[in-house]
Amino acid sequence: MKILxxxxxxxxxxxxxxIDGVPVCAVQEERLSRRKNDAGFPLAAIxxxxxxxxxxxxDLDAVVFYERSMLKFERxxxxxxxxxxxxxxxxxxxxxxxxxxxxxxxGIIASHLGVPRRKILFTDHHASHAAAAxxxxxxxxxxxxxxxxxxxxxxLTVGHGERHTHRRDGLTDITLQREVRxxxxxxxxxxxxxxxxxxxxxxxxxxxxxxAAYGRPTMVAQVRRLIRRTPDGAFALAPxxxxxxxxxxxxxxxxxxxxxxxxxxAYDPIDLETDEGRRxxxxxxxxxxxxxxxxxxxxxxxHRDTGLSDLCFGGGVALNGVANxxxxxxxxxxxxxxxxxxxxxGCALGAALYAxxxxxxxxxxxxxxxxxxxxxxxxxxxxxxxREDGQTVEDxxxxxxxxxxxxxxxxxxxxxxxxxxxxxxxxxxxxxxxLAAPHSREMRDRLNRDIKDREEFRPFAPVTxxxxxxxxxxxxxxxxxxxxxxxxxxxxxxxxxxxxAAITHVDGTARVQALERQMAPRLHALLESYGRRSxxxxxxxxxxxxxxxxxxxxxxxxxxxxxRCGIDALVAGTTLVTKHAAAARPLTEGVA
Amino acid sequence: xxxxPGAPVDWMLRPVHRWIWGDHDRRVRKLLTFGExxxxxxxxxxxxxxxTPDPLLRRLYLEHAIDELxxxxxxxxxxxxxxxxRPAAAAGFFGGSPLPGGHGLEDLAIDGxxxxxxxxxxxxxxxxAAGRFKIYREVVDDDPPTRAxxxxxxxxxxxxxxxTYTQLTRISPRSYRWQVWRARATRLWKRYLGVATALAGVxxxxxxxxxxxxxxxxxxxxxxxxxxxxxxxxxxxAGNRRDSSKSQY
Numbered sequence: 001m002k003i004l005x006x007x008x009x010x011x012x013x014x015x016x017x018x019i020d021g022v023p024v025c026a027v028q029e030e031r032l033s034r035r036k037n038d039a040g041f042p043l044a045a046i047x048x049x050x051x052x053x054x055x056x057x058x059d060l061d062a063v064v065f066y067e068r069s070m071l072k073f074e075r076x077x078x079x080x081x082x083x084x085x086x087x088x089x090x091x092x093x094x095x096x097x098x099x100x101x102x103x104x105x106x107g108i109i110a111s112h113l114g115v116p117r118r119k120i121l122f123t124d125h126h127a128s129h130a131a132a133a134x135x136x137x138x139x140x141x142x143x144x145x146x147x148x149x150x151x152x153x154x155x156l157t158v159g160h161g162e163r164h165t166h167r168r169d170g171l172t173d174i175t176l177q178r179e180v181r182x183x184x185x186x187x188x189x190x191x192x193x194x195x196x197x198x199x200x201x202x203x204x205x206x207x208x209x210x211x212a213a214y215g216r217p218t219m220v221a222q223v224r225r226l227i228r229r230t231p232d233g234a235f236a237l238a239p240x241x242x243x244x245x246x247x248x249x250x251x252x253x254x255x256x257x258x259x260x261x262x263x264x265x266a267y268d269p270i271d272l273e274t275d276e277g278r279r280x281x282x283x284x285x286x287x288x289x290x291x292x293x294x295x296x297x298x299x300x301x302x303h304r305d306t307g308l309s310d311l312c313f314g315g316g317v318a319l320n321g322v323a324n325x326x327x328x329x330x331x332x333x334x335x336x337x338x339x340x341x342x343x344x345x346g347c348a349l350g351a352a353l354y355a356x357x358x359x360x361x362x363x364x365x366x367x368x369x370x371x372x373x374x375x376x377x378x379x380x381x382x383x384x385x386x387r388e389d390g391q392t393v394e395d396x397x398x399x400x401x402x403x404x405x406x407x408x409x410x411x412x413x414x415x416x417x418x419x420x421x422x423x424x425x426x427x428x429x430x431x432x433x434x435l436a437a438p439h440s441r442e443m444r445d446r447l448n449r450d451i452k453d454r455e456e457f458r459p460f461a462p463v464t465x466x467x468x469x470x471x472x473x474x475x476x477x478x479x480x481x482x483x484x485x486x487x488x489x490x491x492x493x494x495x496x497x498x499x500x501a502a503i504t505h506v507d508g509t510a511r512v513q514a515l516e517r518q519m520a521p522r523l524h525a526l527l528e529s530y531g532r533r534s535x536x537x538x539x540x541x542x543x544x545x546x547x548x549x550x551x552x553x554x555x556x557x558x559x560x561x562x563x564r565c566g567i568d569a570l571v572a573g574t575t576l577v578t579k580h581a582a583a584a585r586p587l588t589e590g591v592a
Numbered sequence: 593x594x595x596x597p598g599a600p601v602d603w604m605l606r607p608v609h610r611w612i613w614g615d616h617d618r619r620v621r622k623l624l625t626f627g628e629x630x631x632x633x634x635x636x637x638x639x640x641x642x643x644t645p646d647p648l649l650r651r652l653y654l655e656h657a658i659d660e661l662x663x664x665x666x667x668x669x670x671x672x673x674x675x676x677x678r679p680a681a682a683a684g685f686f687g688g689s690p691l692p693g694g695h696g697l698e699d700l701a702i703d704g705x706x707x708x709x710x711x712x713x714x715x716x717x718x719x720x721a722a723g724r725f726k727i728y729r730e731v732v733d734d735d736p737p738t739r740a741x742x743x744x745x746x747x748x749x750x751x752x753x754x755x756t757y758t759q760l761t762r763i764s765p766r767s768y769r770w771q772v773w774r775a776r777a778t779r780l781w782k783r784y785l786g787v788a789t790a791l792a793g794v795x796x797x798x799x800x801x802x803x804x805x806x807x808x809x810x811x812x813x814x815x816x817x818x819x820x821x822x823x824x825x826x827x828x829x830a831g832n833r834r835d836s837s838k839s840q841y
Contacts, residue, residue, distance in 0.1 A: 034635065034638075034639050034642075035635075044703075068839065068840050068841060069840050070840035070841050071840065071841050074841070078815050078818075081808060081811050081812040081814075081815035081816075082812070082815045082816055082818075082819045084804075084808060084809065084812030084815075084816070085805070085812075088801060088804055088805070091800060091801070091804045092796065092797040092800035092801055092804070093797075095800055096793070096796055096797070096800070103840075105840070106840065118838075121837040121838060122836075122837065122838070122839065122840055123837075154829075157829065159829075175831075176829050177828065177829060178826040178827065178828055178829060179826070179827050179829050180824075180825070180826065180827070181822075181827055184824055230824055230825035230826075231825070232825040232826050233825075233826070234824070234825040234826045235824075235825075236824030236825065265675065267624065267668070267671065267672035267675055267676075268672075268675075268676065355837065359837040385647075385650065388647035388650070389647065389650070389651060548631065548635075549635065554642070556642045557642055559642075560638055560641055560642050560654060560657075563654055564654065564657070564658050564661075
């Protein structure tokens with residue numbers, strides 16, 4: 001059975017293809033359109049998925065959209081009505097936005113793909129998150145938690161999933177039992193602070209998490225005035241502090257500003273030496289603590305209710321690695337599974353898997369435990385372009401290449417690394433990475449200055465083989481699983497912090513990836529080779545992109561990034577390109 | 593190729609440009625908007641560099657993209673510096689839409705476009721931008737750092753204008769004039785579409801606002817009553833919801 005899953009129209013659209021119950025490919029539209037967080041209908045992603053599998057749209061048995069668009073429209077309309085007359089400014093925008101395209105999803109899919117309308121199915125937004133988290137995790141029974149800004153009405157759900165592998169029919173069950181509904185939302189609470197701190201909503205939330213480590217949670221009492229716990233163990237936001245339910249322009253109200261002080265403007269630098277900078281860091285630390293406390297309470301209750309040892313966590317809130325680590329440490333769950341794409345992009349895969357297991361009642365199938373579902377890099381394309389530009393290109397055998405790259409890294413050079421199929425999700429998990437030595441603060445500053453052009457307070461992540469992760473990082477039991485897809489933030493062991501200064505955050509932690517050899521064998525080999533040279537098989541690993549751009553996908557995108565920033569060497573397959581000063585000279589008017 | 597003094601319409605609008613740039617807040621907003629537009633344009637041209645099969649064009653596009661990204665950065669930094677010089681003016685300042693105008697590549701479609709069309713489009717856009725930036729340079733006489741930015745960018749624009757034209761004549765020696773005219777016509781058509789869309793947006797918003805106040809009050813009353821009955825906290829999820837595969841509700 002061939003099922004195409006689609007997520008679109010809010011942020012980070014994507015497509016995924018499931019054949020006979022197993023994912024075949026999945027890709028975010030931004031990786032192909034080259035527009036970061038592209039929310040448009042993912043036509044390029046769909047075409048790539050179909051081409052990759054050698055299918056025509058007519059071959060599909062079903063196309064599944066990741067949410068119920070009319071139910072979402074009902075929420076938007078109802079929210080506008082409830083806010084009458086304060087919503088008069090946002091109403092025309094909301095209606096035009098929804099009626100322009102978003103509610104006509106069935107027709108849009110049918111017209112783009114030419115599939116019969118009866119083949120187009122829908123799932124609940126949070127059911128897609130739940131399926132993406134549970135069905136891709138190597139567990140038979142697990143509690144499920146999903147949390148994001150908002151789907152249709154739900155903002156957070158809890159339930160459980162079970163694979164009946166012992167039964168002859170091999171059916172799967174995903175049951176979401178309870179939900180918290182809009183406007184009460186942990187994701188929107190965090191996003192409101194993201195906007196207040198001058199970062200882009202749906203993009204800058206991880207900056208708030210990074211900034212939080214520089215602050216003290218001195219404003220927890222104020223944050224708790226925004227969010228109160230309900231007697232049944234859930235939570236409710238105080239609407240007077242928020243405006244996202246009434247206007248499109250601003251998510252926090254004047255009362256919010258009265259409580260926390262003037263907001264930061266996006267163009268103001270954050271200077272942590274000033275009172276103002278420290279106030280913003282304290283704000284971030286306070287909302288981070290409240291988010292963590294709330295999630296820990298909810299997951300403790302979920303553990304008590306279900307008695308299960310595993311938790312699958314999906315939704316954009318699951319990208320908060322600090323909260324994930326606390327859930328693992330304090331909730332009672334022994335293992336926490338967060339998929340590589342817990343946000344809305346991952347819903348494309350979740351929706352397809354949900355339809356396969358729940359609508360079509362197909363038996364459960366084991367799903368490969370890796371994130372590499374995207375397009376494959378073409379080393380020949382890189383070699384051709386680099387040679388045409390007069391760069392130094394070498395084709396090396398595997399062992400020589402690994403040794404050479406390890407030597408380059410040990411020599412303080414920065415390497416762009418492309419290998420095989422691209423990752424599905426926002427993390428660099430071994431196939432599209434910028435790698436560097438993790439030992440000095442100078443390297444961190446160089447990366448920030450010459451390549452990433454980003455705020456000083458943001459940390460870089462390390463990658464290390466699974467076999468050695470405990471030597472350098474304090475992982476609790478089950479921590480290695482969370483670290484598989486860089487989903488947890490854990491302490492760097494104190495004795496290593498100075499020697500791992502480029503990846504140790506100000507609070508002594510790091511969002512480490514514990515790399516299993518089978519998942520990315522070439523990067524694993526590189527880590528071992530680097531370890532033999534430096535004594536520490538740990539590398540700094542950051543996503544292969546520059547500020548404001550999606551992670552690179554094709555070899556040529558890696559090459560153009562390499563050409564215009566401070567990356568010293570570029571690898572695709574066994575092709576190595578090193579920067580040649582003469583070739584990189586600027587062109588002059590004489591060329592024209 | 594010399595920089596044209598700007599389109600006639602821009603020269604006629606010089607008092608408007610002077611009025612816009614004469615105010616601190618509007619100047620900041622313009623600069624920050626330019627920052628975004630130049631950066632977006634730079635990314636589009638970067639895409640062209642990644643797509644073209646022509647090695648020389650790839651190098652030229654890449655240099656062009658780097659220039660545009662640098663221009664975006666220069667505008668952003670200057671805007672931010674002016675903003676910091678008078679932060680009080682920033683309060684409530686970015687609530688509305690940015691002023692129209694500026695220079696940009698206006699939804700430049702890269703994928704699937706042949707190089708001759710891209711070059712013609714870039715040439716026309718760069719030429720228009722160079723003319724307009726020349727006017728801007730004159731109207732910010734009182735602000736040497738901003739003027740210096742326009743001067744530097746103008747030099748780059750001349751290079752961009754020249755290389756796009758030279759390369760267009762190279763890859764399309766027989767039809768380059770037609771390509772340029774076609775790009776001009778497309779640009780004009782896009783401008784018309786932009787104005788028409790904006791006008792339709794205003795009309796649509798007006799009708800919806802009237803509907804909001806005339807038709808919605810009784811429904812709003814009902815919706816508010818419904819909200820009062822909803823208790824915050826956990827809500828049970830109906831079991832049958834997960835089986836409904838065809839419904840968008």
